Amino acid sequence: MNERLDAIRQEILDGIKEKANSRATAFELRKQFLDSKTGKIGQLMKEMKTIAPEDRASFGKGVNELKEWALEKFTELDEKMKTLELDLRYKSEKIDVTMPAKEICTGNLHPITQMRNQLIDVFAGMGFEIYEGTEIENDYYNFTALNTPADHPARDMQDTFYLSPEFLLRTQTSAGQIHVMEAKKPPIKILSPGKVFRSDDDATHSPMFTQMEGLVVDEKITLCDLKGMLDVFVKKIYGEDTTTRLRPSYFPFTEPSVEVDVSCFECGGKGCKLCKGTGWIEILGAGIVNKKVLENCGIDSDRYSGLAFGIGIERTAMLKYGINNIKLLFESDIRVLKQIDDN
Numbered sequence: 001m002n003e004r005l006d007a008i009r010q011e012i013l014d015g016i017k018e019k020a021n022s023r024a025t026a027f028e029l030r031k032q033f034l035d036s037k038t039g040k041i042g043q044l045m046k047e048m049k050t051i052a053p054e055d056r057a058s059f060g061k062g063v064n065e066l067k068e069w070a071l072e073k074f075t076e077l078d079e080k081m082k083t084l085e086l087d088l089r090y091k092s093e094k095i096d097v098t099m100p101a102k103e104i105c106t107g108n109l110h111p112i113t114q115m116r117n118q119l120i121d122v123f124a125g126m127g128f129e130i131y132e133g134t135e136i137e138n139d140y141y142n143f144t145a146l147n148t149p150a151d152h153p154a155r156d157m158q159d160t161f162y163l164s165p166e167f168l169l170r171t172q173t174s175a176g177q178i179h180v181m182e183a184k185k186p187p188i189k190i191l192s193p194g195k196v197f198r199s200d201d202d203a204t205h206s207p208m209f210t211q212m213e214g215l216v217v218d219e220k221i222t223l224c225d226l227k228g229m230l231d232v233f234v235k236k237i238y239g240e241d242t243t244t245r246l247r248p249s250y251f252p253f254t255e256p257s258v259e260v261d262v263s264c265f266e267c268g269g270k271g272c273k274l275c276k277g278t279g280w281i282e283i284l285g286a287g288i289v290n291k292k293v294l295e296n297c298g299i300d301s302d303r304y305s306g307l308a309f310g311i312g313i314e315r316t317a318m319l320k321y322g323i324n325n326i327k328l329l330f331e332s333d334i335r336v337l338k339q340i341d342d343n
Contacts, residue, residue: 005245008040026081029074031293043112044063045063110332111329111337111340112210112314115320116212122232123233126232129189130192130216131190133173133179135197136168138166139178143293145178145293145296146252146293147252159171159199159200172211176213178293178296178297180215181293182297183300187219189215189216190215191212192215195209196209205326209326210314211312211313212311212313213309214229214307215309216308217294217305218306227246230284230286232309238265244260245261245280246261249287252290253289253290254290257286257287259284260284262283264278264280289308320339
């Protein structure tokens with residue numbers, strides 16, 4: 001019997017030496033010998049009934065001495081493993097104050113957000129209020145109220161994202177003008193920024209882009225007022241030497257309608273790659289609000305007139321920052337974004 005006790009004692013010592021490398025493994029080893037139900041020392045006590053009566057006292061004494069010795073060993077082992085794990089933790093969390101600090105890059109607003117804020121600042125300085133409409137519109141506000149006939153190409157499935165026969169993703173923020181003119185009497189002076197959606201995709205177009213619509217309705221509004229506002233806008237964004245010119249165009253919701261060009265801020269109008277040698281860059285569309293649009297909103301077109309303009313924020317940003325592919329504005333490439341910070 002003493003040989004069995006000595007064998008268990010040696011097995012414990014070997015286990016501590018070979019297997020115990022953490023508090024978790026030390027606990028498993030302790031359980032293997034001292035667990036009251038399955039431990040090897042606990043199993044010895046269950047054998048008491050098979051021992052001859054005259055040997056039971058010495059057997060019980062030997063098992064108890066082994067148990068006390070094992071408890072002492074495992075307690076020492078647990079303390080040792082605890083100290084070792086703390087040392088390893090301290091080493092892993094140690095900070096070398098002589099090491100150079102890690103460079104922390106600060107972020108900046110996305111170019112589209114920067115340009116949107118700049119445009120709002122420019123026009124807010126001229127008294128414009130902000131109106132943000134919904135990205136899902138119905139056919140009436142997006143087309144019919146804006147004097148766009150049922151057979152107009154813009155209504156085709158290949159140009160517009162329809163959600164149902166009645167509802168669609170707005171193709172222009174001009175729809176917000178109708179909501180404002182229905183709810184508010186002149187004078188009106190609002191900007192309507194937001195995302196718009198069109199089925200178009202190439203280097204200069206995206207299925208989703210950001211537009212900012214401007215609307216002014218009051219007595220005696222003319223193209224001169226429009227040109228004056230846009231002159232202020234381009235000088236603030238592209239420089240004090242930048243000027244505008246108006247070219248005749250057509251939009252269903254304005255009459256007369258104009259395309260607005262800016263003098264090339266790269267070459268000063270002399271002709272370069274950016275302006276394709278013309279000295280001018282097309283920037284936006286605008287015009288005097290069509291009388292039918294005013295009347296659709298219950299506004300007296302004999303007393304009031306209005307001007308409207310639509311600015312593509314991506315296009316404005318691409319021109320200002322020299323970006324040649326609109327997709328660079330949507331890919332969130334840090335190498336591109338960190339170069340643009342006008343805040």
